[in-house]
């Protein structure tokens with residue numbers, strides 16, 4: 001491999017309107033594994049991640065949390081950065097779109113496009129999806145966004161436009177000449193079909209909100225968030241900087257070899273970004289790789305669906321290698337894949353604790369016991385076809401692993417490596433070194449040495465290959481093998497027969513203690529504890545979770561029960577799905593107990609509109625609702641089925657308590673409560689509403 005070879009890889013920059021979850025971790029870990037392996041191959045690697053912090057969505061989320069956009073973005077961006085540090089992600093830089101270096105660079109990009117005649121002033125009238133930050137061809141106020149189905153907003157604005165229509169042919173030409181530009185093939189075909197169907201000019205500035213980068217010379221406008229965000233890939237390595245020190249980095253690393261993204265942002269990366277770059281006369285990235293989604297409870301893991309799992313829960317129980325291995329082995333890259341705690345523990349126990357863990361501990365402890373902890377000499381006269389078969393398989397494994405990994409077939413590459421682990425474990429069982437050790441003759445001693453040498457060589461090879469994916473465990477096995485720091489290893493020369501006879505093993509310790517069933521419950525419990533509501537500005541200042549009092553046994557917030565339907569505040573109610581009681585009823589705080597205004601203000605009530613309503617199977621009192629509260633669509637499970645037909649609820653405005661901890665009801669996560677009066681002994685719910693028309697998202701005070 002050429003020493004001068006370089007490799008620049010990026011993750012999307014993550015929105016800071018939601019805290020990190022394992023969906024984000026998935027992309028980051030994939031990139032981290034690729035970057036680590038490239039470095040082990042001697043390639044000069046640059047790995048970038050960061051956070052996307054501008055736009056109306058963020059502005060609104062900050063307002064909903066009652067803090068300034070700056071406070072809001074600082075805190076959530078900090079959470080992303082802290083998580084990657086905790087996971088020892090090897091990113092070389094972390095870009096924030098609110099940093100001066102980025103803002104300057106985006107303005108430089110805007111000016112460059114303007115100077116080349118690709119930006120003009122015009123006006124836009126039409127629908128906009130705030131959630132996707134996308135202008136859409138939907139008709140009429142509230143029409144659903146074709147991308148995400150959320151209601152769109154009507155905007156009339158004077159805007160700057162980018163001449164996207166002029167890029168139609170240049171883009172198609174570029175795709176045709178660079179067949180590997182968009183991968184996998186299915187995404188490439190979708191993009192080509194989309195561009196062929198015609199491109200309209202793109203509005204690239206907004207005047208309706210302020211939280212963004214001002215258009216140079218016209219600060220009433222802020223630059224469209226996607227033009228802002230996409231440019232991060234270049235601003236992070238010095239684009240737009242006047243400092244001559246930044247120039248070599250930009251020249252060295254741009255264009256990027258890989259932009260890794262989730263499939264929902266293909267259009268922005270494969271149409272808009274190359275169009276901007278072609279127009280700006282800048283080199284295009286070499287490839288854009290789109291992976292599938294991580295699903296949890298059968299839908300895309302996302303904050304708005306309330307079905308997220310946090311990485312910390314897994315890191316604090318099974319450790320980072322368990323999570324990394326699962327994500328790369330279990331999910332077939334490019335396709336959607338499901339996450340479950342059961343599957344995670346099963347993979348951990350089967351592949352890591354049993355297969356690799358056993359191979360490592362039995363091989364190393366036998367060398368310790370029979371050869372005083374020194375790698376023995378393999379006697380050629382004692383080699384059998386079984387040893388030769390393992391050697392052959394190991395060599396083939398190295399070749400196949402590299403090919404499969406390079407093609408982003410991570411799961412297959414790991415499967416290949418683990419076939420070798422399985423074969424060596426079988427070889428050990430069949431060759432019974434413990435029985436050979438019982439025999440006290442020279443040939444037996446030489447045979448024993450050969451068996452253990454074969455086993456330890458295979459273990460070394462698997463450990464080296466797996467290092468980019470499970471860096472912690474493999475580092476420990478490497479030290480136990482007596483080989484020092486695995487970081488020093490050059491993967492290019494990896495081959496059979498390289499461990500030196502006489503190598504002194506390190507201290508032998510188990511690498512993967514088996515996980516028992518209780519760990520699943522523990523993780524589920526931790527998830528519930530962790531899903532706390534959005535922080536208020538005071539809490540944001542503290543940088544911590546809200547100091548909400550909790551009932552010791554359920555972890556439920558001690559919010560007085562004021563006749564709210566949807567998330568019963570008592571465990572008995574959550575199991576029956578019965579609607580909670582009305583104000584001052586027996587279930588809640590007694591009417592004489594006064595709360596302070598400050599306590600009341602902690603309850604964030606908002607106007608929402610029911611978008612979806614349906615019965616919950618097997619629960620005659622529960623409805624599953626999807627409620628648009630302006631900043632997002634929430635799933636709420638409400639005990640109102642006896643009083644309301646689901647069909648009649650769609651389109652109705654309701655009041656929802658938006659900052660409650662999510663709870664699970666009948667396996668469904670409920671993210672908020674609907675406010676209702678509770679009538680009679682049965683507690684028949686009657687939804688609160690307004691006589692006047694009230695916009696979605698309005699706060700009740």
Ligand code: MSP
Pocket residue numbers: 011012013014015016022023024026027052229230231232260261262263264265292293294295300301302
């Ligand atoms: N800010 C934009 C990206 C701008 S890049 C110039 C954005 N941010 S995001 O926070 O919504 O993150 C999107 C990325 O996070 C996805 O493209 C994907 O890489 C990752 N994922 C978030 N949820 C995911 C899953 N449930 N499954 C897999 N990946 C997920 O879009």
